[in-house]
Amino acid sequence: MRETTPSYDLLRGVWRENPVLIQLLGLCPALAVTNTVANSLAMGLATFFVLLGSSLLVSALKKVIPHEVRISAYILIIATFVTIADMVLAAVVPDIHKALGAFIALIVVNCMILGRQEAFASKRPIGRALLDAVGTGTGFVIALLMMGTIREVLGYGTFLGIQVLGARYEPWVIMILPPGGFFTLGFLLLAFGWWKTRQDMRPAVREWPHGVASADRRVA
Amino acid sequence: MGELIWILVSAMLVNNFTLALFLGLCPFMGVSARVSTALRMGAANIFVLVITSMTAWALNTYVLDAAPYLRLISFIVVIASLVQIVEMTIKKVSPKLFRELGIFLPLITTNCAILGLAIFQTNRGYGFLEGLFFAVGAGLGLTLALVLMASIREQSELASVPAMAKGMGLVLIIAGSLSLAFMGFAGLFTS
Numbered sequence: 001m002r003e004t005t006p007s008y009d010l011l012r013g014v015w016r017e018n019p020v021l022i023q024l025l026g027l028c029p030a031l032a033v034t035n036t037v038a039n040s041l042a043m044g045l046a047t048f049f050v051l052l053g054s055s056l057l058v059s060a061l062k063k064v065i066p067h068e069v070r071i072s073a074y075i076l077i078i079a080t081f082v083t084i085a086d087m088v089l090a091a092v093v094p095d096i097h098k099a100l101g102a103f104i105a106l107i108v109v110n111c112m113i114l115g116r117q118e119a120f121a122s123k124r125p126i127g128r129a130l131l132d133a134v135g136t137g138t139g140f141v142i143a144l145l146m147m148g149t150i151r152e153v154l155g156y157g158t159f160l161g162i163q164v165l166g167a168r169y170e171p172w173v174i175m176i177l178p179p180g181g182f183f184t185l186g187f188l189l190l191a192f193g194w195w196k197t198r199q200d201m202r203p204a205v206r207e208w209p210h211g212v213a214s215a216d217r218r219v220a
Numbered sequence: 221m222g223e224l225i226w227i228l229v230s231a232m233l234v235n236n237f238t239l240a241l242f243l244g245l246c247p248f249m250g251v252s253a254r255v256s257t258a259l260r261m262g263a264a265n266i267f268v269l270v271i272t273s274m275t276a277w278a279l280n281t282y283v284l285d286a287a288p289y290l291r292l293i294s295f296i297v298v299i300a301s302l303v304q305i306v307e308m309t310i311k312k313v314s315p316k317l318f319r320e321l322g323i324f325l326p327l328i329t330t331n332c333a334i335l336g337l338a339i340f341q342t343n344r345g346y347g348f349l350e351g352l353f354f355a356v357g358a359g360l361g362l363t364l365a366l367v368l369m370a371s372i373r374e375q376s377e378l379a380s381v382p383a384m385a386k387g388m389g390l391v392l393i394i395a396g397s398l399s400l401a402f403m404g405f406a407g408l409f410t411s
Binding site: 024027028031032072075076079080082083086087101102105106108109110111174177178179180181182183185186187188189190192193194196197 | 239240241242243245246249289292293296297300331332334335336339340343383384385386387388389390391392393395396397399400403
């Protein structure tokens with residue numbers, strides 16, 4: 001396995017390998033509950049907690065868990081933390097818990113969490129596993145907040161319940177309905193694709209005169 | 221009987237698992253490039269969903285009254301092991317069927333649609349028959365969405381799209397349009 005520095009482990013998941021926007025993992029919660037900023041934040045933090053807890057436990061128990069049943073063991077650990085998160089949310093913010101509904105329980109099958117356990121936490125020391133979990137969890141929260149902000153501002157004209165687009169704004173209702181989730185993420189991905197093709201094109205343009213010069217020399 | 225049909229059609233069209241509830245998106249994005257694969261995936265999904273529905277009903281009725289906080293953990297463990305056993309049985313009894321469905325079965329188990337079905341069924345308090353119709357409806361809905369998506373993607377592969385839309389961005393926009401179309405079913409029942 002390639003050696004990495006601690007800061008790389010931490011920062012990788014935040015943007016360069018963002019779980020939702022780049023790797024397209026954990027799409028189910030990213031699309032289903034991001035119709036308001038508050039819901040996105042609650043879902044993001046709950047997932048962050050589950051990821052952190054399971055990475056800690058998986059990394060600590062990596063010598064104990066037999067290789068053949070590791071996936072089931074990871075799922076059991078994840079399900080335990082999800083049950084805790086579910087109960088805490090129900091006790092602290094009952095309204096949001098009700099709005100998120102079954103999707104809190106569905107954090108168990110968020111492929112991003114299982115993916116980090118299998119690819120990282122089960123092979124690395126506890127400290128690194130925690131750094132990776134913090135980075136990836138932050139990336140997930142950022143992606144959910146981006147989706148939530150776009151959808152709430154356009155769909156309700158509010159941000160966290162505060163009017164931002166003026167009283168005369170006609171809400172774009174489709175953004176808070178299911179199709180709005182697909183469209184928002186789709187247009188975000190298109191924007192990233194556009195940005196990336198521009199980035200890829202720039203060095204080619206810069207190298208062109210040089211290429212011409214060397215070609216000329218060959219002719220001569 | 222009318223109630224059961226209502227549950228089936230509602231799970232299939234009005235509250236389509238993929239396009240309205242965002243469940244089972246991984247196979248929807250991953251294996252929706254060919255219609256033939258999509259059909260087999262859909263069939264495997266219906267199969268696992270029916271098993272899940274029956275398991276969840278049995279667990280809810282006979283076991284979990286005593287310890288409801290263990291619901292999530294027991295659902296996922298029991299369903300995963302049951303699907304594993306079924307997979308081994310199919311492999312032994314009918315190798316041909318195993319080749320058609322087999323590779324998808326373990327993948328499907330950790331799919332949100334499966335656990336989602338078990339949780340929705342519990343929250344809504346469905347009985348055995350209601351759960352069965354719910355599972356078949358949800359499975360048919362997943363298959364429908366997969367096949368629709370696959371047929372569009374087979375066409376769109378030949379189209380010339382801008383470079384920035386070569387990735388999943390375009391697929392998500394298509395999914396959004398399909399989801400928009402399915403919202404038209406919302407007025408199907410007026411009760």
